[in-house]
Each structure stands twice: as C-alpha cells, then as structure tokens.
Amino acid sequence: MAGAALGGALSALPATGLATPVAAPTPRRGYDNQRIADLGDGRFLNPLMAGDHPDPTILKDGRDYYMTFSTFDSYPGLVIWHSRDLVNWTPRTAALRTNIGAVWAPELTKHKGRYYLYVPTKNPTTSWVIWADHIDGPWSEPIDLKLPDHIDPGHAVGEDGSRWLFLSGGDRIRLSDDGLSTVGTVEHVYDPWRYPDTWDVEGFSPEGPKVTRRGDWFYLVTAVGGTAGPPTGHMVIAARSRSIHGPWEHHPGNPIVRTTSLQEKWWSRGHATLVEGPDGSWWSVYHGYENGYWTLGRQTLLDPVEWTPDGWFRMTGGDLSRPIAKPRGGQAVRHGQPLTDDFGTLALGTKWNFFRPTPEDRARARVQDGALLLDAKGKAPSDGAPLLLIAGDTSYRFECDIEIAPGGTAGLILFYDDQLYCGLGFDEQRFVTHQYGIERGRPANPLGKRMRMRVTNDRHIVSFHTSGDDGRTWQRFDRGMEVSGYHHNVRGGFLMLRPGLYSAGAGTARFRDFRFTAL
Structure with a gap:
C-alpha cells in the first residue's frame, strides 16, 4: 500500500x-x-x-438479515433494519428508547433463540445489554455491564460454548451464560497488526472487533487507523485462530481494506463484519465517508468477499465506485422508507428521532388530524431537542406548513449538533436566522403565525423560501449559506448534517404536509 506518498496530497486537501x-x-x-x-x-x-x-452490525437469522448502527444522541435509537437479499432494507423497530448516553458501535447477535444488543455509550462511558425474544421486541430496559474503559463490544461464542465480548484495544471479557452480566475481569488477548508509521492516519485506535467462525477457524476483524481524520487512516485488518482463546495470527494481506487515494469515491473505510449471503457467497459490511460529503456522515458499504485456498479471505470490490453483482437467492423488498410525511401516524424512532432528549420529550410530539403537534422547548434548536431525519442524498429539498402558537417560535433546520446547525424560524413578528449554531438576523415577518417554508441543500449550498399561500407562490429569503464544513472533522462527534423541525418558546407548533425530495 503506497501510503507514504499521500502526505503531500493530504496537506492540499481543502478544509x-x-x-x-x-x-x-x-x-x-x-x-x-x-x-x-x-x-x-x-x-x-x-x-x-x-x-x-x-x-454496521449485521445478523444472519435463517433467511432473514437484521442490521443496526450507531445512533449516538438520537432517540428512540438503534433502529433495526430487515432484508432478505443483503441489498434492500426496510426499518422494523427502534430497540432503544431509554436515553443511556451517546450510542457508539453496537453489536446485534442471537444466542439460543434470544436476541441481544450490546451497546457501548459515551457520557457515561460503559457498555449495556438489552435483549428480546422477538426481533421486533419488546426489548428490555438496558442493563449496565460496567465496562468504563472500552468501546465496541463484539460478541463471540467459543468452541467450548463460552460467551465473550471482544473489546477495543485487543481486549476481551467473559459473559455469563445468559449474556446479561460479565464474569471476571478484562484481559488483553490480541496485539493488532500495525501499519507503517509513514502512513497518514488519525491514530492507532484498534476498535470494532468482530468475530466470525467458519470451519475450523475463528476470524477476528478489527479497525485501526482512526475513524475520521485523514481519508487514508481508517482501515480493516484481520487475524485468525483455531481457538477463541488464541493465539491469533495476522492476515498476510493486512490491511485488507484501505482508502489509498484522495480520488477514490469512499474515504476512511473500516469497521467491517463478515456475513454469509443467501446463496452461500460471503460479504462484508463496513462504513465510509463519501468523497466531498463528510456532512452525510459514515455510510454503510457492501463489499464481496472471496475465500482463498489457504483459508484466508479478501475483499474483491476494489474502491466500491462501480456496480457489483448482487448475491443470488434472496427475496428483494422495496428499499428504505419515504421521508415525506402526512403525519397520519407518528413514526418516532424508525423515521424521526429527538436529539439528546430527556424522558419528558416523548410526550412533546403527537399527531392529530394530519398534523404533527410539537410542544415548545427551550429558546432555540440548541436547547430544544429538535426532531430530525437521516437524508442520504447530496442534494435535496424539504418543505412543511408551520403554524405557531402565541409566544412560540418554530422552523426548519439542518442540524449537526446543538452547537453547529443552520436554518430558518419565525415568531409572529420576526424571522430568526440560524447559522453556525447561533441565532443571527431578525428581519420582519409579514406572514404572521402561519406559513409554508422550504429548505434546499444543493451540494452544500443552502437556500430558504417562504410562502403565504400554501406553496402556490414562493419568496426567496435573503440569506444563503454554505455548509460543507458542518461535519465531524470540524466539530467532532461523528454525526451528520440532518434535516429537521424545531419548536421553541411557548405553546405548541403544528407541522403539516412535510415533503422531502432528493434532487
């Protein structure tokens, strides 16, 4: 891997x-x-x-596949997606409804007929477990496993039937037979492969251990190089052992996935899990940043796997910029979900999520007569636990009819976190412009307590329009923005820039006829 030559190229990368x-x-x-x-x-x-x-953490359960992801400060969280062909996915349920902190790199597994989610968090730093007898729940309340110094638990069952959590840093801890508590103390069992020190990376950071058993071997797949930072940093390495207790030998082709050029479509590729396809083929799911679109966060990628005669494996998708043949034998369902919402029901968890809510926030949102009623909280999006969506396109537009109560302020936003967001809101007398996570201009509002509002994000260029006649005519708002820097390498937090709604001040705002269109 020619990583050393990238230093100069990285120094020229725009901010x-x-x-x-x-x-x-x-x-x-x-x-x-x-x-x-x-x-x-x-x-x-x-x-x-x-x-x-x-x-991504993925589970093959007969002919069904289930997958979930880090959901950080969004609640309800840990949305479980379902597929029959590994390519098309639909959301099923949100497994985590109690706010236990920012959720990082969970592990979904099934053992002796029961489903488990092992959930590491920051603030507080520990790991939790929730369980269910059916994938759609009900899921249990979280149980604290009291692991304050590690993240990214990966579940494994040894050749002797023992249960383990492999952890960041090459460590592991034993689980009780029921998987709901730990036994003994954390032990160090694996020294990950180390890249040359001339490579541009964020840091060593061995994390995301995933154990797969195939034949006589246990395969341990790990991420090193840091999650963001330089696009060439995050990478996938592997090791194997005939026993869950080691010793582990390094893959001779490490790293088996790594971005090596700034011209590649996908940057910072890592955190991989192996999974068998419906036709017996093998695949890997991992994440990466899209070239030029850190604002979209880390997106899930699918890479075909080939097993070699010596019992090792390799990824064959290259830089993943070209189409790849789908696995055969699976049953396709329609992928994704509409983000457009008539608010006939409240899709809280599977579509909409609160940002860093308190237990009381769930009662703030309800639907009535085709409208979302959102009680006011705080003075601005920064302290108001807004409702947010995940939008995965580089250009899109969303609009909504908004009606405020006396003393209320409401609007549409593009939200990274409580200190970095932009958008447009209004009260009965004035607009309020949100930019850089602060409230700025307050021009007069001639439309009063109700208007239709539209936000366009066209490859980082943001514009706002308002309408006083239900969208028949539009007036461009005199404030444009550029948001390519609203991302992790500027702000931290590993999040994405998400479209959303907020209600602040007093009373209850009504949102009707939410429409989303990718451009």
Missing part, C-alpha cells in the same frame, strides 16, 4: 473536505427520489445505506 469529483454510475431512485443501492439489473451500487449509518 471543506471537497476534492476532485469522482465520476460514478447514476444511482437508482426510490421513495422521494432518494438514491438506493439496487440498480434493478442484478447489480447494486454503493452506498448500501445512504446517509449516516455508521458502525
């Missing part, structure tokens, strides 16, 4: 994350014109899951 555009086949479109992986001709084109779906 926004933009680089030379990468030509790619035209993606197929689904709900609301959103891009989808399945090309409809027996091939698919990454991303598998567009938008922020990081740290």
Whole structure:
C-alpha cells in the first residue's frame, strides 16, 4: 500500500473536505427520489445505506438479515433494519428508547433463540445489554455491564460454548451464560497488526472487533487507523485462530481494506463484519465517508468477499465506485422508507428521532388530524431537542406548513449538533436566522403565525423560501449559506448534517404536509 506518498496530497486537501469529483454510475431512485443501492439489473451500487449509518452490525437469522448502527444522541435509537437479499432494507423497530448516553458501535447477535444488543455509550462511558425474544421486541430496559474503559463490544461464542465480548484495544471479557452480566475481569488477548508509521492516519485506535467462525477457524476483524481524520487512516485488518482463546495470527494481506487515494469515491473505510449471503457467497459490511460529503456522515458499504485456498479471505470490490453483482437467492423488498410525511401516524424512532432528549420529550410530539403537534422547548434548536431525519442524498429539498402558537417560535433546520446547525424560524413578528449554531438576523415577518417554508441543500449550498399561500407562490429569503464544513472533522462527534423541525418558546407548533425530495 503506497501510503507514504499521500502526505503531500493530504496537506492540499481543502478544509471543506471537497476534492476532485469522482465520476460514478447514476444511482437508482426510490421513495422521494432518494438514491438506493439496487440498480434493478442484478447489480447494486454503493452506498448500501445512504446517509449516516455508521458502525454496521449485521445478523444472519435463517433467511432473514437484521442490521443496526450507531445512533449516538438520537432517540428512540438503534433502529433495526430487515432484508432478505443483503441489498434492500426496510426499518422494523427502534430497540432503544431509554436515553443511556451517546450510542457508539453496537453489536446485534442471537444466542439460543434470544436476541441481544450490546451497546457501548459515551457520557457515561460503559457498555449495556438489552435483549428480546422477538426481533421486533419488546426489548428490555438496558442493563449496565460496567465496562468504563472500552468501546465496541463484539460478541463471540467459543468452541467450548463460552460467551465473550471482544473489546477495543485487543481486549476481551467473559459473559455469563445468559449474556446479561460479565464474569471476571478484562484481559488483553490480541496485539493488532500495525501499519507503517509513514502512513497518514488519525491514530492507532484498534476498535470494532468482530468475530466470525467458519470451519475450523475463528476470524477476528478489527479497525485501526482512526475513524475520521485523514481519508487514508481508517482501515480493516484481520487475524485468525483455531481457538477463541488464541493465539491469533495476522492476515498476510493486512490491511485488507484501505482508502489509498484522495480520488477514490469512499474515504476512511473500516469497521467491517463478515456475513454469509443467501446463496452461500460471503460479504462484508463496513462504513465510509463519501468523497466531498463528510456532512452525510459514515455510510454503510457492501463489499464481496472471496475465500482463498489457504483459508484466508479478501475483499474483491476494489474502491466500491462501480456496480457489483448482487448475491443470488434472496427475496428483494422495496428499499428504505419515504421521508415525506402526512403525519397520519407518528413514526418516532424508525423515521424521526429527538436529539439528546430527556424522558419528558416523548410526550412533546403527537399527531392529530394530519398534523404533527410539537410542544415548545427551550429558546432555540440548541436547547430544544429538535426532531430530525437521516437524508442520504447530496442534494435535496424539504418543505412543511408551520403554524405557531402565541409566544412560540418554530422552523426548519439542518442540524449537526446543538452547537453547529443552520436554518430558518419565525415568531409572529420576526424571522430568526440560524447559522453556525447561533441565532443571527431578525428581519420582519409579514406572514404572521402561519406559513409554508422550504429548505434546499444543493451540494452544500443552502437556500430558504417562504410562502403565504400554501406553496402556490414562493419568496426567496435573503440569506444563503454554505455548509460543507458542518461535519465531524470540524466539530467532532461523528454525526451528520440532518434535516429537521424545531419548536421553541411557548405553546405548541403544528407541522403539516412535510415533503422531502432528493434532487
């Protein structure tokens, strides 16, 4: 891997994350014109899951596949997606409803008929377990496993039937037979392969251990190099052992996945899990940043796996910029979900999520007569636990009819976190412009307590329009923005820039006829 030559190229990378555009086949479109992986001709084109779906954990359960992702401060969280063909996915349920902190890199597994989710968190730093007898729940309340110094638990069952959690840093701890507590103390069992010190990486950071048993071997797949930072940093390495207790030997081809050029479509590729396809083929799911679009967060990627005669494996998808033949034998379902919402029901968890809510926030949102009623909280999006969506396209538009109560302020936002967001809101007298996570201009509002509002994000260029006649005519708002820097390498937090709604001040805001269209 020619990593040493990239130092000069990285120093020339613009602060926004933009680089030379990468030509790619035209993606197929689904709900609301959103891009989808399945090309409809027996091939698919990454991303598998567009938008922020990081740290994928995948479970093969007979002919069904289930997958979930890090959901950080969004609640309800840990949305479980279902597939029969590994390419097309639909959301089923949100397994985590109690706010236990920022969720990082969970592990979904099934053991002796019961489903388990092992859930590491920050603030507080520990790991939890929740369980269910059916994938759709009900899921249990979280149980604290009291692991304050590690993240990214990976579940494994040894040749002797013992249960383990492999952890960051090459460590592990034994689990009780019921999987709901730990036994003994954390032990160090694996020294990960180390890259040359001339490579541009964020840091060593061995994390995301995933153990797969195939034949006589246990395969341990790990991420090193840091999760973000330089696009060439995050990578996938592997080791194997005939016993869950080691010793572990390094893959002779390490790293088996790594971005090596700034011209590649996908950057910072890592955190991989092996999974068998419906036709007996093998695949790997992992995440990566899209070239020039750190704002979309880490998107899930699918890479074909080939087993070699010596019992090792390799990824064969290259830089994942081209279409790949789908696995055979699976049953395709329609991928994704519409983001457009008539608010006939409240899709809280599977579509909408609160940002960093308290237990009381769930009662703030309800639907009535085709409207979302959102009680006011705080003074602005920064302290108001807004409702957010995951949008996975590089350009899109969303609009909504908004009506405020006396003393209320409401609007539409693009939200990274409580200190970095933009958008437009209004009260009965004035608009309020949100930019850089602060409230800025307050021009007069001639439309009063109700208007239709539209936000367009066209490849980082943001514009706002308002309408006082239900969208028949539009007036462009005199404030435009550029948001390519609203991402992790500027702010931290590993999040994405998400469209959403907020209600602040006093009273209850009514949102009707929410429409989303990818452009």
